[in-house]
Amino acid sequence: MIEPGSLIRSLSGRSAARNFHTFVINEIGHGIVTGKFPVGSILASDAVMMETYGVSRTVLREALKTLEAKGLVEARPKVGTKVSPASRWSFFDPQVLFWHFEAKPDRRFYESLFDVREALESRAAELASHRRTADEIRILKYWAHQMDIAEDGVEPHLLAALEIHRAIAESSGNALLRSVTGVVELTMVLSAKFAPPADLRQRHADYVAQHEALVSAMERGDGDAAVQLMQSIITRDKQQTMAVFG
Structure with a gap:
């Protein structure tokens, strides 16, 4: 969750301190909203993302659960974590709106x-x-x-x-x-x-x-x-x- 005014403060290059959990959420969420991870695509495996973001499996799984709650991804057995259609995204979520600022x-x-x-x-x-x-x-x-x-x-x-x-x-x-x-x-x-x-x-x-x-x-x-x-x-x-x- 981000505080009101966070997007405005980012205009001057200031950003709130982040822990590993919020860092992963931001990296993947931002990537989805800006199109780096297209709708319908399957995210990399846990092992690859753990290495990419330098986090434990527990941190990664918690981050993915948060993104799933925002409607951005969906975990599918034997398939992986799939990027959900934009129609399912929680657009009133301040963090989802934050990511749209840098989207096309x-x-x-x-x-x-x-x-x-x-x-x-x-x-x-x-x-x-x-x-x-x-x-x-x-x-x-x-x-x-x-x-x-x-x-x-x-x-x-x-x-x-x-x-x-x-x-x-x-x-x-x-x-x-x-x-x-x-x-x-x-x-x-x-x-x-x-x-x-x-x-x-x-x-x-x-x-x-x-x-x-x-x-x-x-x-x-x-x-x-x-x-x-x-x-x-x-x-x-x-x-x-x-x-x-x-």
Whole structure:
């Protein structure tokens, strides 16, 4: 399991410390999502993978069980470990989403990400506008301020923005809406990665203004305005991401 913000932090080359178990999970999972291990292929034997990754059989087996739980592989008697069809992958799993960041751009997949994000975050913004507490508004204002003072720092800017979206999901009072956090983070990072080479400071200023307006709408209890502003933020991220396809 990875922590929220891990993908954003990876933009600066920082990665969380990993033990052997998570190392193997990451190496194989990343290989599957990016196509190194194609769907339908059979992974190497235990002996080969143990030598390749420098781990024991116990560590390897536990890693494969984790990948199987994520829907990426399937162990078959007398056949081996087979890479599962993408339709079986757990796309809401933050780690699976993390691996997609380095995969080849896929228009349909990116569109699907934004469809899901818009549907769930719009609802979260509406609910949070009516259910938020004074303390939750203070938290949202704090992170909006952190976005503002980040200026040209992409990482702190995006981390603060992610915290706003996580706080909105929390304020919605719907535990299931929190599951969209991984999708939000991936789409934010893709937006930053593929954004046209315009003035970074102006982009940040516009993004801060949108989020400040969203927090203000929620503070007023204006659910309709909050939904519109959330959709505007998501549309901005989508337009910048889809620019990669020309």
